[in-house]
Amino acid sequence: MQRMQDTGLRLFYTQGYFNTSVDDVLKELQMSKGAFYYHFDSKEDFFVQIIQTNLTHRMYASLIDPIKSHENPLVRIVKCLEDNLETAVHNELDFGCLLGNFIAEFNGRNETIMKHLNDILAIWEVSLVTALQKGKFNGHLDRHVDCEAVSLYIISSYLGIRTLMVGTAPSAKKYRFMSQLKHYFKSLEARPITA
Amino acid sequence: MQRMQDTGLRLFYTQGYFNTSVDDVLKELQMSKGAFYYHFDSKEDFFVQIIQTNLTHRMYASLIDPIKSHENPLVRIVKCLEDNLETAVHNELDFGCLLGNFIAEFNGRNETIMKHLNDILAIWEVSLVTALQKGKFNGHLDRHVDCEAVSLYIISSYLGIRTLMVGTAPSAKKYRFMSQLKHYFKSLEARPITA
DNA sequence: GGATAAACCGACCCACGGGTCGGTTTTATT
DNA sequence: AATAAAACCGACCCGTGGGTCGGTTTATCC
Numbered sequence: 001m002q003r004m005q006d007t008g009l010r011l012f013y014t015q016g017y018f019n020t021s022v023d024d025v026l027k028e029l030q031m032s033k034g035a036f037y038y039h040f041d042s043k044e045d046f047f048v049q050i051i052q053t054n055l056t057h058r059m060y061a062s063l064i065d066p067i068k069s070h071e072n073p074l075v076r077i078v079k080c081l082e083d084n085l086e087t088a089v090h091n092e093l094d095f096g097c098l099l100g101n102f103i104a105e106f107n108g109r110n111e112t113i114m115k116h117l118n119d120i121l122a123i124w125e126v127s128l129v130t131a132l133q134k135g136k137f138n139g140h141l142d143r144h145v146d147c148e149a150v151s152l153y154i155i156s157s158y159l160g161i162r163t164l165m166v167g168t169a170p171s172a173k174k175y176r177f178m179s180q181l182k183h184y185f186k187s188l189e190a191r192p193i194t195a
Numbered sequence: 196m197q198r199m200q201d202t203g204l205r206l207f208y209t210q211g212y213f214n215t216s217v218d219d220v221l222k223e224l225q226m227s228k229g230a231f232y233y234h235f236d237s238k239e240d241f242f243v244q245i246i247q248t249n250l251t252h253r254m255y256a257s258l259i260d261p262i263k264s265h266e267n268p269l270v271r272i273v274k275c276l277e278d279n280l281e282t283a284v285h286n287e288l289d290f291g292c293l294l295g296n297f298i299a300e301f302n303g304r305n306e307t308i309m310k311h312l313n314d315i316l317a318i319w320e321v322s323l324v325t326a327l328q329k330g331k332f333n334g335h336l337d338r339h340v341d342c343e344a345v346s347l348y349i350i351s352s353y354l355g356i357r358t359l360m361v362g363t364a365p366s367a368k369k370y371r372f373m374s375q376l377k378h379y380f381k382s383l384e385a386r387p388i389t390a
Numbered sequence: 391g392g393a394t395a396a397a398c399c400g401a402c403c404c405a406c407g408g409g410t411c412g413g414t415t416t417t418a419t420t
Numbered sequence: 421a422a423t424a425a426a427a428c429c430g431a432c433c434c435g436t437g438g439g440t441c442g443g444t445t446t447a448t449c450c
Binding site for chain 2: 014015016018019093095096100101103104105107108109114118121146148149150152153155156157158159160161163164166167168173175176177179180181183184186187188
């Protein structure tokens with residue numbers, strides 16, 4: 001069962017959902033169609049279940065939990081994104097951000113699936129906002145910072161760079177991206193009292 | 196011919212390439228298969244031609260030409276992106292950035308098509324870098340600014356926000372995004388000589 | 391060990407998808 | 421008007437894709 005979902009997610013991620021057939025998944029698993037349709041109502045149902053368990057777990061593990069801390073959120077976020085980009089650089093078969101790719105693939109095309117993807121996105125966003133607000137309270141961020149906007153900007157740029165890094169020179173792109181992210185973050189820091 | 200490509204691009208954009216059949220395009224055009232395969236070798240060839248003409252034109256018109264100017268590039272870029280986002284907000288059937296969506300869909304899955312998409316991406320990036328460098332020369336940007344990195348960061352965030360805006364509250368997202376972009380840009384401006 | 395259900399198998403169904411091809415209409419040329 | 425080339429038609433091919441179903445194996449419980 002775990003194996004089915006792992007394999008399914010891997011194939012959907014690497015080849016795209018519409019470009020991956022149930023037979024593809026079955027071949028990889030050496031499993032019969034009967035077994036598959038005994039466990040899942042349809043290809044879509046299969047994918048929804050993958051999202052709810054597998055994809056959600058991965059998002060928590062890589063992008064949500066790592067920023068939960070009482071330290072300076074800007075520092076935590078930088079480290080978290082840096083780690084994720086570094087992993088991507090060293091991953092031979094990187095195809096971008098799991099969540100980002102699926103959102104791009106299903107945007108406006110499948111309401112059911114988008115609902116589940118948006119749920120994860122919302123959790124991610126909220127966890128960022130929460131971390132930033134805590135940082136404001138703790139004096140790490142300037143009090144004029146718009147946490148929702150910053151959160152959105154971070155997610156946007158991250159989804160974008162993950163897509164762009166699939167192409168050539170991922171490592172160089174990672175450095176360039178991180179340099180600008182840090183630059184941007186510096187402008188969010190609490191201003192010295194000397195104003 | 197123009198109609199064929201326009202329709203093809205529209206369908207591939209709104210439904211995705213893999214999720215759109217040649218028959219779909221034909222039905223929309225009220226055209227026979229024979230006519231289609233008289234003009235194009237294959238579905239892929241059809242798409243490549245669309246990229247080379249139609250998609251390229253649109254990219255120039257919306258994101259490349261508008262930033263070619265002798266004014267302050269930061270101002271130009273802000274206005275250009277703002278305009279594009281505003282158009283997206285008012286477009287009932289917006290599905291994200293044309294180029295960005297296709298890149299996400301074909302990343303690592305079709306070398307031929309990716310080559311063409313990357314060509315456009317490279318042109319866009321170069322035009323941004325050029326504009327920024329000119330801005331540096333003209334004293335609009337701080338001389339320590341890494342133009343390649345800034346350009347990459349802009350593209351990343353733009354591709355990301357376009358994807359996110361397909362969901363709910365595009366207008367609110369646009370404002371939040373723009374506010375942070377401007378914030379970031381402020382940190383790139385030439386420092387007052389008082390340093 | 392017999393009964394019952396859960397888990398699984400794979401042949402089969404049928405619509406769809408990309409692509410072909412023999413033939414017909416349209417257009418341009420002389 | 422004759423001719424040839426360009427443009428077009430749509431029936432057809434065949435592999436694929438999602439999904440079904442009658443039957444078989446495997447676990448479970450008494």
